[in-house]
Amino acid sequence: MTEHKCKSNKCSDIPKNGNDHNCGHDHDMEEFDTIILTDEEGKDHEFLQLDTLDVDGSTYFILMPILGEEEAESEDEDADEAIILKLGKDEQGNEMLIDIDDDEEWEKVADAWDNIGE
Secondary structure (H helix, E strand, O other), rough: OEEEEEEEEEEOOOOOOOOOOOOOOOOOOOOEEEEEEEEOOOOEEEEEEEEEEEEEOOOEEEEEEOOOOOHHHHHHHHHHHOEEEEEEEEOOOOOEEEEEEOOHHHHHHHHHHHOOOO
């Protein structure tokens, strides 16, 4: 299980394609929250928070990685796909985001996100 500590920020300057995040000028688009997740090695990763869903009593975050120019060039084609993380708690009771290990649970959340707005 991968655990992530998060810090949340606001950003209204995210390009619609989710790439090349420069945060400094009006790009005339929808406003998204940004979340900075710190991995187990202490490295920070920035994400757009596309959505938050409640499914079967649990809360899930739909996130899109924000890659810098160097990261975007070195990442594979799947790097611009959204990820789903589940809100959980660590041993001290602090909120954290965790990977979903169960394929059935992941599919249920992905389906719920796909069906929003229908």
